[in-house]
Amino acid sequence: MWLRPADWYHPAVDAVVEAVLAGRDPSAAAERLGEVRGGAGVGISEAIEDLACLYRSTGAVEPPLAVVRALCEGWSSAQGGALLMGSCLDPESGLPTRDYLVTRLGETYGTAEREDTFAQLTHCLVLVDVAAAEVSPWTRMARSAAVGAALRNAYGPGHPMATLGGGLFAVLVERDPELGPGIAVARLEITHQAEQLEVTDLLRQPPRIWTEQLPRTHERAVQLLAEISR
Template identity: 50%
Template sequence: MTSDLEASIPAVAPGLLQTWQATSIASVWRRPGDWYTPANEALVEALEAGLDTAPAAFRLGQARCAAGVGITEAIDDMAVLFRAAGFETTPIRSIRALCAGWTDSTPGTIAAPTMTDAESGLGTAEYLSQRLAEVYGRARRTGMPVTTSHALVMVDVSVSDDDPWQRIARNAAVGEALTCAYGEGHPMARLGDGLYAVLVERGADLGPNLASLRDHIGRKARALRVATLMRQPPRVWIEPLPASLRYAHELIASLQRH
């Protein structure tokens, strides 16, 4: 009997392709039904033939972007293939090609949701503003001022460069690091290239946790081989929240980088 997983792969597909799909769906891929594209097969064929994988990775980046897949998920998915093929890490040249293909297809292909930043997988400034509105609304009901209950943890890893693939890799790495640190669904956002904000509750451990967060981001950057693409060490600080939602929105606007 043929499983649904096997049915979604062409009969001529090699075993590595099937392993890639099964492992990716079990670990990093969010929508099993739209994993396969001809670009997947082309990348596997190039890898098994010992050819340059960059052209196929570029095509895969284009295909992922066209399907509305975020760059973080696309990079994680491709990393599954190279691990399955016996590589310790994904070659930088292939990651760069994937990012270039994804960037190349972005204009006119998809419109990133206004609440989700496609490069980091985090929220946008609009999303963070919405979550702040919830916090300020709760403060009005409970009588506990936001100035004493919450704050923003700011992370800055920005460097001076104009390379789009480096920007994407940097944002993807920090997005993954922050998601690992705070968990899926925690209110946080990318406010610009290399600048991120996390909405947190104030507590006795808020200050000490900043050093741990900085070290965690540094370790993740080294693990993903993008440490040279970002500020070292990352700059992490606490941004106090103002007394009113109006001023909180103005604060977010002032922090944004365009």
């Protein structure tokens, strides 16, 4: 179901529909639609599901991978311009990439040093592993979109987080009383978003979520991210 019905129509919708019904390649129109959706603040999961509904209405099982990728790239472009200047967003999940998290970690270590403490005492990583089995590119995109939306809902827009590939995600959080409740909310959001996109069977049940202590130095933290990325 479209979460905000008043936001649904845009001329870009017509372009996609016309291309699909005429049997033309709708990739360019889908990319434009992704830009429009991203610019309007529509989530990537909602945008993908809308595209999937169009294809299902024509009798197709799912949209072609190239069309979904074009939609994601358009959405990412719009989000990147607003949030990260277009350089560090993963088009599948809508989350920042590892490089962005490395930068935020550097800021965290710098702040800790200025305050005469250690980042490993003030912060930690929450790691989320939803990988259950090998998945097709289309289902991987849907799974990533679900988890991306869930983590943004749980921790808020702009919170330091990243996709590490292969169904693994990381969130940089403070070691405070909200750590445990935050993980609980993230778990609930993942379940909810997976149900919304009908990808529950593609996720590890239950998702594996745990905390990882930060190393003593930023350099070692960068190595840690590289080691656990997939």
